[in-house]
Amino acid sequence: MAFNKFLKSVVAGSVISLSTIGVVAAETTFRYGEASPNRGARAEALQYFADQLESRSGGDLKLDIHWGGALLKYSAILGGVRSGAADMGSVLAAYAPQEMRALSVGDIPVPQSDSWVGMRAMYELMATNPEMQRAFEDNGVVYVTNMTTSPMQFECAGNTRLESLADFKGKKVRASAIYAKILNDAGANMVNFVFSEVYQALDTGLVDCSGTYLYAMRAFKTPEVVSSVAVMDWGQIAGFGMLMNKWSWDDLSSEQRSLFRQIGSEMIDYYAQKLVEERREVLAELPTGSLGNKVEVISWSEEARAELFAESDKYVQEWIRDMEKAGYNGTQIWDDYQALLKKYQGELDAKGYPWARS
Template identity: 75%
Template sequence: MDTKKTLKSLAVGSVLSLAILGHAGAETTFRFAEATPNRGARADALQYFADQLESQSGGDMKLDIHWGGALLKYSAILGGVSSGTADMGSVLAAYEPQKMRALSVGDIPVPQSDSWVGMRAMYELMTTNEQLQQEFEKNEVVYVTNYTTSPMQFECAGDVRIEKLEDFAGKKVRASSIYAKILDEVGANMVNFIYSEVYQALDTGLVDCSGGYLYAMQAFKTPEVTTSVALMNWGQIAGFAMVMNKWTWDDLTREQQELLREVGSEMVDFYAERVIADNQEVIEKLPTGELGNEVEVIEWSDENRAELFDESDKYVKAWIEDMNEAGLDGQAIWDEYQSLLNKYQTELDENGYPWARS
């Protein structure tokens, strides 16, 4: 008997013994670690996943969601799911850049910034590419489905207006990941702090601009202290996934595994519809003063957006090299990801969103 697997199975925090999962009529509840509060589009999507899983399994599979970091904070979720403290959880590649290098491909800024396109491409890549699946298994987790932050925009205070990349030069800016590196290279003065402090930082002048997401602007009420939003659609953070403990997954029947993935796929469409609608509502409300100040929305031209992605090339190469050094075929994975982005962008252009089709 595999002692390591036995110990891992015993550690998993399911309500009922995993040994009875395959039996007809057996019921199990998965302990789920979620670091954010139970509000907003993504929380609705996670609850949708839980409700659909319970309904479509006939009550055999349920989630016990621990919201707001009550069980594990973001930085601890991967380790917690891996060890069995939680059965499932939401993980960000940015918190575990080496362990989650496979997932980090979704964090590289690409022109296809649509939320549905990004999540669909990531879902197909992560559920079909064997190299990436093995990377997850090395960390004793299995990929279930994908989230996204939606496109990156920049909100600014005072008389600051950002119309092109060069406008960031000399400005005090908060951003993260590759976005921060690129802005630093074009002359921005980078300031680092957590997103919950953005309102105060913009209000006091600690920063001139901050990178964020339209739905978050409404949630954190930052339009009360900003005067303009640069609608850049600068990629998205799609290195953001739902994962399950590997030993929990292995103890499920094939039908249960397939149902988890199917519900995960359905959640992608549900979440994309919600977050896209929420973001469009914010765009429409910003200039009216309904959210705070009358905030100018500055739409970037295609030419100015292209400059953003020209700056990403070196980071694409660095990601490919990192994957190669880890024993993977980085170029092949990147090419497959690009192909999938183009596939779903073409589908969107030709057929529209799935929820809007007749």
């Protein structure tokens, strides 16, 4: 009798344990490496992704976001995601130029600098082009969706004003990726440091000007230490992806993968709307002094912008050669990317932003 009671308790315990294991197995939490702090438009977009994922999976899929580089710094995120130290992360191609040469196509300055256009073109290219998908899988990761810094502008301290490419000559400037190479060619004295140090560098005179983004000016309070901003809309850093560990991705069901993709697509519209609205607000507020100094807004002419993009040509060819050396069809990928940029720019021109359509 005692044995029967013992057996029943063991069986009951096993059933409870198995049911508990089933619940645990159904709930998957992904460690997410994010090097920026939990503030600003991009942080809101990432939190939107996490909230939508949890809600629409019925709580089965969750992100545990480690903000501000607490888990991994930008330079270590790709390696961390690839090795499984993190399941997912925000990866900038500029910090892993060889491994993420495919993603870096979004860093090449192009005239279609609108945030929504750029992210939409990158998303379709990365999510549908087999060669791009192979390039990620070769590095042990899978592309989920895209982010962007928004269009590149330059903010300047002191009496420095930029109205053309020639004005960069002799100036101390901070920029990254291909933008830095082009400005170096133009005679600028390039200074390298992380974006979080821009405020101090401008305030102390370490640099005359720094590449920036309108939403970041408010977030990093740089209007307190600058006198002008050159609104150039010089492309954008769109080589900025949300990536997942390949093993983690393979463990997902087809329905779960579709959910990640769908929310990733929706996040692009959510984030782009915030960037567009922020741009409008910041441009209106800069001259008033409400953000710090009264900052002069210098809008570049189309002729001055065209000179910038003409300087991109040799770096386009460099990117194509680098891709082909690595075993990919760089020319075809570039042509596909150009077609997608024109497609979404045409859609924007004809219909406006998706959130503003009736």
